[in-house]
Amino acid sequence: GAVVSQHPSRVICKSGTSVKIECRSLDFQATTMFWYRQFPKQSLMLMATSNEGSKATYEQGVEKDKFLINHASLTLSTLTVTSAHPEDSSFYICSCLFGTQYFGPGTRLLVL
Amino acid sequence: AQSVAQPEDQVNVAEGNPLTVKCTYSVSGNPYLFWYVQYPNRGLQFLLKYITGDNLVKGSYGFEAEFNKSQTSFHLKKPSALVSDSALYFCAVSLRSGNTPLVFGKGTRLSVIA
Numbered sequence: 001g002a003v004v005s006q007h008p009s010r011v012i013c014k015s016g017t018s019v020k021i022e023c024r025s026l027d028f029q030a031t032t033m034f035w036y037r038q039f040p041k042q043s044l045m046l047m048a049t050s051n052e053g054s055k056a057t058y059e060q061g062v063e064k065d066k067f068l069i070n071h072a073s074l075t076l077s078t079l080t081v082t083s084a085h086p087e088d089s090s091f092y093i094c095s096c097l098f099g100t101q102y103f104g105p106g107t108r109l110l111v112l
Numbered sequence: 113a114q115s116v117a118q119p120e121d122q123v124n125v126a127e128g129n130p131l132t133v134k135c136t137y138s139v140s141g142n143p144y145l146f147w148y149v150q151y152p153n154r155g156l157q158f159l160l161k162y163i164t165g166d167n168l169v170k171g172s173y174g175f176e177a178e179f180n181k182s183q184t185s186f187h188l189k190k191p192s193a194l195v196s197d198s199a200l201y202f203c204a205v206s207l208r209s210g211n212t213p214l215v216f217g218k219g220t221r222l223s224v225i226a
């Protein structure tokens with residue numbers, strides 16, 4: 001099946017710093033990618049829809065200036081958590097659309 | 113609006129016994145239904161999906177799911193559970209064949225006991 005990678009797999013950062021998470025489709029091109037967030041023992045919540053070459057569409061309650069999304073190519077979307085705070089600590093998962101959605105392995109972010 | 117309910121937080125089953133993980137959905141149109149599995153600190157792995165056609169859908173690792181329109185259910189089943197099936201299972205729904213964001217249930221943790 002289709003392979004999606006995320007980098008880094010886990011990151012620890014200090015409060016106030018910015019963190020960039022990459023999502024890549026390795027063997028297919030994805031016009032659309034989705035970014036989800038998962039809190040411990042909870043389900044995935046959609047943060048935004050990323051379309052190649054256009055601005056991302058954010059879900060209600062998600063701050064677009066805090067969670068910057070760039071979908072610069074058909075195989076790469078990035079999520080940048082700006083001025084991270086401890087409450088941003090979470091598991092971030094991307095998915096790439098290729099007929100169906102294929103999910104990346106996730107990135108665990110811990111903000112100290 | 114679409115929604116998915118997984119009524120059980122936890123399901124325990126003995127190895128070799130059949131397992132069922134329940135899922136019910138609510139959508140305004142024709143549903144596209146999915147099951148994913150998540151192992152600790154990992155992303156989601158696709159198990160199976162229902163788009164149209166036969167109500168019984170067969171997927172990866174011996175899993176299957178039955179679409180029941182009258183009961184708005186899409187329960188996940190496996191005839192004989194393995195210890196390695198222990199994981200977190202998510203049911204999800206979308207209004208188109210997966211090319212819109214998925215709405216997930218809260219997940220059900222399956223524990224298969226040897």
